[in-house]
Amino acid sequence: MSVVVLIAAAVALLAAVAVVRSPVPVRSVLALVLNLVALAVLFIALNAEFMGLVQIIVYAGAVMVMFLFVVSLLGARREAIERETSLLAGQEPLGVAAGGLLLIALVLGMLRQALPEPQAVYDGFGTVRAFGASLFYDHVFALQLAALLLLVAVVGVVVLIARRDPGR
Amino acid sequence: MENGYWLLALIPGLPLLGAAAVAAARNRWSKPALAGTACAMVGLAFIATVVALTRYLGLDGAGTLQAALWSWGFEGVGLGLLGDAVSLWFALVVTGVGLLIHIYAANYMADDPGYGRFFAELNYFIFAMSLLVLADGFLGMLVGWANVGLASYLLIGFWNQRPAAAAASRKAFWVNTVGEVGLILAMALVWNAYGSLRFADVLPQAGSAAPTTLNAIALLLLVGAVAKSAQLPLHVWLPDAMQGPTPVSALIHAATMVTAGVYLAVRAFPIFEAAPVGLPAVAAVGAASALFGAVVAVGQNDIKRVLAFSTMSQVGYMILGAGVGAYSAALFHFMTHAFFKALLFLGAGIVIHHFHGEQDIRRMGGLGRQLPFAYWTFLIGTLALIGLPPLSGFFSKDEIVVELLVTGHPVLWVLAVAAAGLTAFYMTRLFCLVFTGQAPQAAGAKGRAAREAAAAREPEATHGRVDHGHHAHHHHGVHPLQAVPVVLLAVLSAVAGVLWIPGVTAVPEHFLGRVFSQYHTAAHAAAVAPEQAKTLTMAVLLVVAALAMILGVRLYGPGRQGAGPVLPAAAVLANGFYFDDLYRAAFVRPWRALAAHVGQVIDPHVVDGAVNGMARLAGTLAAGLGRLHGGYVRRYALALLAGTAVIVLYFVML
């Protein structure tokens, strides 16, 4: 029972709530960053050091920055972006209720299971070397697909955004 | 038993071929070619029948000719032909008389635009009828039975532009359908009880079924026979069937098709004998019809209708004979009746021509002087029908009536004698009104106009003419194509009796006995000694006939006033005891009302309503469900989540 882990868990939770409830998008982004960092702590606690660092560098570092750019592109001038009142009646209560239902279902499912004791981790578990070995020996195909996916995403974004220059 | 006797197949096969050929070429070939083809096919079928007959005679006692035509792989179900004494006897008459009538019709129908169609349908009828009598089982017989019904429908309604003819053909078809239902139900019971539909399988073991089953089978078969043979109470179609051309009436509704019931009764006689009510029911129907037909014939004024009811009555005699076990006698009467009834109808055709389409005998007369040919031939037919010796009808009718007494049915005997007396009376009346007395005065324009109006009404007026003149009375001779068959039939009517002279020859009995003796149960003890019965019957019949004839001549002979006295209850008789009206009120009107109700109420509202309603429902549902699609993605997501949550919960709870 590590105090650090508990604190990190609590922070992650609160930050997630803040993401969802914050009326100002920028604050949502920042809350999300906090959440990701807390998660990274948890990852490291789980002996997944490499993943934790990847989380911080790639996710919090690159993806969130992208979010910030877009937020500022869209709504920097305004405080709130959404309309005052919702068009869909009852969406909020129903959404919360459905979410609650799902949560109960998931938790029930998780807690009913009798899980075995965690196995002992070998030396080097979670390191870059172990990760690389697993990635390149066992999951090469997935790697290739992920690479393809990223390529598609880049091309797609360029196609979507790029404006044809008339005359050039 | 001679299997694979394929010659049998020619007997129905050739006319079928002829029908197809003539039908296909009816607008292309010349009339002689069409008629010639049809006649040739029937003629060849007749020759085939004769050849088969000689072959059959060469077989020993229980031998039969057989030809298996088609099998569906089941035992006991299949189409095949059987050539035994009974079937060959019938086939001989069907093809022989059929040939003569074909030849007659070649000239009779010469002016009709539907010449080719007529001969195709006539050939088709011969095919169907010979199939009916030659079939080796109920299934083949049913096929022939139904096709004969179709041929009858087509030929009765041959002049299909006339509403009366169309109505008559429909009526015949419907009444016969009632019979066919009975027949099919009987066949189902037969199959159930005996496991086969073949005569050779069923008849030898006829007695092995339960009495109630046997009764049911016998009665249902009887229904079929009653309908097809125009017996009481399903006789109503026969008088109307006279709407067809006269050769049709001669062939189908006198000589052959109406005797299909007789064939059935005789063919299935083991069943009728084994069933407790079988033979009595048959005899009752036959007696009732014989008497009824004779009574009603007295009050008829249309020459063809007299002959129609006479046919009903004579077929009643045959059925009656079958009902007391006198099968050979019944079949012998069938043959002689075919001869003289066909003769009478063909003669009637000549008469109707002469009077320019007039068919009411009260407006005829004096033909004896003008057409001696018609006079003498018709006379022979009349006397044969009445049953005067030495004509054939005497011998055949006599045999049946004698058997009634011998087998101990005095009541039936009396009824048969009464019917014979009435027969003599109405035939005498008919003959006298047509051939004796004064020719109808038709001098002057009024008369001619009336005649031509009558001619326009009746298509028969233009048939069989050799020359067209404008005389008040035509003196055209009868065309050889018509005359020769008539003469032949007259000769046959006269001399056929030689086949069965009591104590001298008994050809039918010996020939047909080959079949009957196979299954016949022990002979019934004679209730009255045969010799005495014969003498008594002969004497009584002759006396009764003579008295009736004298009365007829007195009332309607040459010295009569106009058309002779009107009979008491003439309207009742003329309307056939109102059977038609009874059926119309009991069946036709309610059915029509029901059909109208269905057509006007149920069909548009219920059926269409249901169909349209479903379409409307689909539309409403679609519109309603469409409202679920707001286009809001968040809603979709919510729905997804809710569903997923439920599913997960379900699996967790499981």
Next chain:
Amino acid sequence: MPGMAVQGYLVLSAVLFVIGLVGVLVRRSPLVTLMSIELMWGAAALLFLTFSRLWAAMDGHVFTFMIVAVGAAEAAVGLALIVLIFRSRDKADVDDVRALRG
């Protein structure tokens, strides 16, 4: 299990996931929606790593890596779309995009 019991990690993952899900449903800003989705990704990653630690196998790590990669790609394309759709509008509200109606 380091830090917490296994169940703790599992429940935390479930809660984070549901929070993200509710966020998708309730918020109308497209950006917040995307971020909520990111939350869900994170929860899934946590789950994978938990089990990976349980079985002492590296495969969960690889999968988490894929989550990161896919999440990044999705964020990129999603943001591009948001920019496109809402650039010219007054307000950025998901409910305004209703072309799938009916």
